[in-house]
Amino acid sequence: MSTNAQMKKDNWSEEAYAASASFVYSAKIVGKLLNSLKPEPTDKVLDIGCGDGKFTANFLPAIGSVLGIDASESMIESANKDYASEKASFRVVDCRFLEQETSIVDGSWDKVISNAALHWILRDESTRMSTLRAIYGCLKPGGTYVFEMGGHGNVAEVKTALLYALVQQGITVEQARETSPWFFPSDDWMRSALEKVGFQVENVELEYRPTKLTSDAKGGLEGWVRLMGAQFLEALHEEKRDAAVKQIGDILQTVVTRVEDGSQWLGYVRLRGIAKKI
Ligand SMILES: C[S@@+](CC[C@H](N)C(=O)[O-])C[C@H]1O[C@@H](n2cnc3c(N)ncnc32)[C@H](O)[C@@H]1O
Incomplete structure (x- = not known):
């Protein structure tokens, strides 16, 4: 995989994330995932793709300690600023390449949790299975891995509009597909992959969960497209990006907007799972 093989640019920032996607870590949205964590005061928890720590903060009071890990320096800086303590640390x-982190992949964790990050991390086909194997390796025998991520069909309308905008600018369909930073697997794919690395799968499920976009002036659909779709937009010359964002908004206007109040909703499809190391 070429374009996605290296994380070239850090597109994340706490401010942009809060403006356009604060729902991702809201207690209401992550309720089912947190229930499956079943936090205990002695738990040593690893949070994969922890972002700016706001998701981690949901379960932090109920556990013993947490290490949050994320590829974004900017998100880890925010997490350390806001939440680092005796029981919480965050690291880039x-x-x-988790398998190379021998101080983390050491069979010492009671639980591993991940919210809204695995579809980015598993995009790179060449490291997909080694990452899942490393997650398994992190856990103690009897340990639990719980996750929620984008599943098959996630945000299909906006992904299609992003692909269309690129193709309209003369990029081939194949190249446009390659720029996608996401892997949205089915429940069947995930179950089989988890079993392949040794997990006993308790549950894997897909849920269609239409999600209301923020009404923040810097967020909304445009903010979401600029933040989450940054890698698509980077395939275009800089001067063409604003026009592409506008076109995507125009195309999606009637698709995502509810007539009764003008609110805008994306067709989120979540893939949730619980797997045990036995
Ligand atoms: C939508 S955010 C979710 C953050 C957090 N888990 C939450 O629920 O708010 C996705 C996160 O995945 C991280 N991410 C993407 N690719 C990654 C990778 N290869 N390794 C680690 N983290 C990655 C991003 O930096 C970002 O912080």
């Missing part, structure tokens, strides 16, 4: 790790 590109989880595509």
Whole structure:
């Protein structure tokens, strides 16, 4: 894989994330995932793709300690600023190469959790299985891995509009597909992959969860497209990006907008799972 093989640029920032995607880590949205964590006061937890720590903060009071890891220096800087303590630390790790982190992949963790990050991390086909194997290796025998991520069909409308905008600018369909930073697997794919690395799968499920976009002036659909779709937009010359974002907004206007109140919703499809190391 060429374009996605290296994390070239850090597109994340706490501010942009809060403006356009604060729902991702809201207690209401992550309720089912947190229930499956079943936090205990003695738990040593690894949070994969922890972002700016706001998701981690949801379960931090209920556990013993947490290490959050994320590829974004900017998100880890925010997490350390806001949440680092005796029981919480955060570190920059590109989880595509988690297996190389021998101080983390040491069979010492009671639980591994991940929210809204695995579809980015597993995009790179060449490291997909080694990352899952490393997650298995992190856990103690009897340990639990719980996750939620984009599943098959996630945000299909906006992904299609992003692909269209690129093709309209003369990029081939194949190249446009290659720029996608996401892998949205089915429940069947994930179950089989987890079993292949040794997990006993308790549950893997897909849920269609239409999600209301923020009404923040710097967020909304445009903010979401600029933040989450940054890698698509980077395939275009800089001067063409604003026009592409506008076109995507125009195409999606009637697709995502509810007539009763003008609110805008994306068709999120979540893939949730619980797997045990036995
Ligand atoms: C949508 S955010 C989710 C953050 C957090 N888990 C939450 O629920 O708010 C996705 C996160 O995945 C991280 N990410 C993407 N690719 C990654 C990789 N290869 N290794 C580690 N983290 C990665 C991004 O930096 C970003 O912080």
